[in-house]
Amino acid sequence: MNDLDRIADDIRLCHKCPLAQTRICAVPGTGSGKSDIVFIGEAPGAREDREGLPFIGAAGKFLDEMLADIALSRADVFVTNVVKCRPPDNRDPLPEEVRICTEAYLWKQLEVLKPKLLVPLGRHAMHRFLPVTEKISEIHGTPVGITNPLSGEKYVVLPLYHPAAALYNGSMREVLKRDFREIPKMIEKMKYEK
Ligand code: URA
Secondary structure: OHHHHHHHHHHHHHOOHHHHOOOOOOOOEOOOOOEEEEEEOOHHHHHHHHHOOOOOOOOOOHHHHHHHHOHHHHOEHHHHEOOOOOHHOOOOOOHHHHHHHHHHHHHHHHHOOOOOOOEOHHHHHOOOOOOOOOOOOHHHHOOOEEEEOOOEEEEOOOEOOOOOHHHHOOOHHHHHHHHOOOOHHHHHHHHOOO
């Protein structure tokens, strides 16, 4: 069993916060343990909670479509959430739930994955990495550097709109697709920066 699988097992058994009492399944994340790119949503929804997999509803289908548009699939990237268990009635996770979950799991997953690029999906996920004063309408598609507080590793964060927000909004779909097309360009550029 590798380190990522070990963290996933810990997540599935986690009782560090009250979300453990209402979840059906914890959702550690899926995809490649060797990817340069990690997509991070805010928290699992109802379907994800039932099946233990991230982004499997309508928003996930659109995520797959945008990945395909840049010649990637779920198997090429890692997809997870800031908080690994569904908050009841899809409420926002509480600050304490976010703190406990990120300290125990998200930063550790990133330490193992060592991605080049973190892509928070939506303003809630974005604000876990960037100051709350930032507006997603102003900085979507703009790369920002951050440091893993656990390991000191540096990552580039590319905040993007949440696919659910773009599902029924044609112009936002186009913005999101355009932002997505920056991902392979950024990865390519990073290869030459090392
Ligand atoms: N929305 C999210 O932010 N995460 C999921 O896993 C599904 C929908």
